[in-house]
Amino acid sequence: MFGLADCNNFYASCERLFQPRYNGRPVVVLSNNDGCVIARSNEAKEIGVKMGAVYYQIKDIIEQHDIAVFSSHYTLYGDMSARVMTNLTRFTPEIEVYSIDECFLGFSGYSNLESYGHLVRSTVIRNTGIPISLGIAPTKVLAKVANKSAKKTSGVMVLDSDEKIKSILSAYPVEDLWGIGRQYAHKLIKMGIETADQLRSLPIDWVQTNMTIVGVRMWRELWGESCIPLELTLDRKKAMCTSRAFGKLTGDYAELREATTSYISRLAVKLRREKCCANAITVKLQTNRFNPNHRQAFPSITIALQHPVNNTHDLVRTALEGLRRIYIRGYLFQKVEVMATGLIPETEVQLNMFSVYKGNVHDKLSEVMDKMNSHYGSGTLRIATEGDKQRWTLRREFLSPEYTTNWNDIIKTK
């Protein structure tokens, strides 16, 4: 049996945890740049605030219902997530952390899963303050279904018989299934397939033709045949990217250089932390696609590196070369994206036949930067082209303190 543990309204729950005056009150968390709603407490859902709602368009509703608003604060959420996961590992050795607020649990050989599930749930809630729901079923796809049902009942749902599965799936909207996105949902509903049970009654050949092997796996899992195993080891990443919209639109080359330097520097740190090197760098600019009155452009370029690297200096130089080649005067850009691809482990770097490279891929300068920045705070030592005015940075008007990751922000009691 597989379990799926999922934190309820995770980001909103994290914010509320340290400000209990918001318990029982509507809370929303906004995306970067305070753009749109990405998490809602139950109270906010009841009021009708939609996932993805654009903040400035719902300001009236927020005021009218006195909804508490927070900018997203990933250091806090990451830290709380780690605490939840640590607690869950006490209940089974088989755990796959699937996202910041979810994980799959292996429960093969366990008995009395209903009461065990309640023990798991209440322990996590007691130790972390984050409410979770737990779905348990014979396959991952069904565990996802069970989890959603658990949220509407006692917080734990075990699907351990064909009858229970059939009855839940008959009332389960097909578009809510794990693996059914917008496109497939649209296609299925047009054909009159509206529930998960109807989907699994389709012939498997149709599923294979129209939804590829991925759909076939899901179809089998809906019938209780496990096809998607737990992934207990972390695969090495294949690509990494840093991409962020600016706080304001800009066509200014100097500002784009600052932002590109800043993003690629961050990416370089990530690469070194994961102990891998990139074979190529992609730089992409984007205009504001929501504004039809602006001229649109999405230029991008991929530059192959002579040999894989992860040092800040070479990566910055390559990314700026890319920016120089794609920049177009006269456009207002909203975002720059830098991506590292062809990642390989640091220890497996092969040099080009003609490269003149001394020492190892880790250069001394990057090493010193990492040390300084981790000791004195990030950004202490940085490449000069990052600039120091940085007028393009994120808007985060409603940021909460770093309760759990910064000594200065720790909660004081009298």
Next chain:
DNA sequence: TCTGGGGTCCTAGGACCC
């Protein structure tokens, strides 16, 4: 004025190999 960020997997088709 203001609309997120970071990933994965699969398939088809083209280039290339012997």
Next chain:
DNA sequence: TCTGGGGTCCTAGGACCC
């Protein structure tokens, strides 16, 4: 007049996830 067979690798595009 007639033009093989069996493969691999890479990329772009399209789907999906949180």
